[in-house]
Amino acid sequence: AQSVTQLDSHVSVSEGTPVLLRCNYSSSYSPSLFWYVQHPNKGLQLLLKYTSAATLVKGINGFEAEFKKSETSFHLTKPSAHMSDAAEYFCVVSDNFNKFYFGSGTKLNVKP
Amino acid sequence: DAGITQSPRHKVTETGTPVTLRCHQTENHRYMYWYRQDPGHGLRLIHYSYGVKDTDKGEVSDGYSVSRSKTEDFLLTLESATSSQTSVYFCAISEGTSGEYNEQFFGPGTRLTVL
Numbered sequence: 730a731q732s733v734t735q736l737d738s739h740v741s742v743s744e745g746t747p748v749l750l751r752c753n754y755s756s757s758y759s760p761s762l763f764w765y766v767q768h769p770n771k772g773l774q775l776l777l778k779y780t781s782a783a784t785l786v787k788g789i790n791g792f793e794a795e796f797k798k799s800e801t802s803f804h805l806t807k808p809s810a811h812m813s814d815a816a817e818y819f820c821v822v823s824d825n826f827n828k829f830y831f832g833s834g835t836k837l838n839v840k841p
Numbered sequence: 842d843a844g845i846t847q848s849p850r851h852k853v854t855e856t857g858t859p860v861t862l863r864c865h866q867t868e869n870h871r872y873m874y875w876y877r878q879d880p881g882h883g884l885r886l887i888h889y890s891y892g893v894k895d896t897d898k899g900e901v902s903d904g905y906s907v908s909r910s911k912t913e914d915f916l917l918t919l920e921s922a923t924s925s926q927t928s929v930y931f932c933a934i935s936e937g938t939s940g941e942y943n944e945q946f947f948g949p950g951t952r953l954t955v956l
Contacts, residue, residue, distance in 0.1 A: 738881070761943050772931070773884075773947040780943065819883055821945075827872050827891065827937050828899075829945055831883040 731756045731824045735832035743840045748792075748807040750835045752820035755801065761823040762803045764794055767834075768816045776818070779803060790814070815839045844868055845948040847932050853954045860919040862951050864932030866912075871937035873915040874945070875899075875907060877928040884931060890915055891937070922955045929953070 736751040754760060764776040777788025784796045790813075794805045803820060820832040844867030854860050864873060872891055876884040876899075886899030888907040896907050904926060906918045919926055932948040 735883075763944060765947075772949045775944060775946075778944055823943055827935055827943065828886070828889065829874070829933075829935075831876075831885070833881060833883040 731758075731760070731822050731828075731830045733820050733822050733830055733832035735818075735820050735835050737835050738833065739836045739838065741838040741840060742810045744812055745809050748805070748810045748814065748837065750805040750818050750820075750837065752803045752805065752832060753801055754803060754820070754822045756822055756824065758825045762794075762796060763821040763823070763829075764788065764792070764803075764805050765819045765821060766816050767819065773819070776805070810837075810839045812839050812841065845932060845934055845946060847930075847948040847951050849951060850949065851952045853956065854922055855956050856923055857921050860922050860953065860955075862917040862930055862932075862953070864915045864917070864948055866915075866934050868934060868936075868946070869912060870934040870946075871912075872935040873909065874933040874935070875905075875915065875917045876931045876933065877901065877926075878931060878950075879928050887917065887930075922953075924955050927953060927955045 732755045734753045762779040765773045767773050777786045779786045779796045787793045792807045817834045817836045823829045846865045848863045874889040875887040885901045890896045890909040908916045930951045933945040935945045
């Protein structure tokens, strides 16, 4: 069975400091993993995806994530937070049957 | 942006009335999905479709039905709306292949309030 655990429901950082949003997954298959972002009252936008090509994945807006099979983790990072990064972030795992499993989300607050 | 529209975008209805939400895509993707989003739960899958007239249940399917008579349209019906179905509903599509093309694209959402 597939599942995703986002370890923090809320993260607060100061502008210009690093961002770390944690995600652990469980999968019976070789997983595809994704991070989506949702700004307030908006839809979901794909930040990045892992599909076995490379363990360090670069996404949009300076975000990246590293797939660590031994730790079953896919944490999202950014070196320097910007005010516009304030949003909710979802970690998602996909199985081999095109079903997608969402974490419960992490709300990122960026303080000036 | 992927061509996905949802209608209506906002709806207020009363308990016990039927409601149908429509998702329309112009991408010719095989897979279509309906999710609901509630605070603290992320997105939960209601139903999905893997082809015309081929549908299956998700984790929160009770009280919902779906239909897909054309590739481009996926309808979600609440037969008799309840207040617990007040939520934001998102439609998503996926091309349905593995690897690089295995990602979802989302519609703008429908905010449904059941009084």
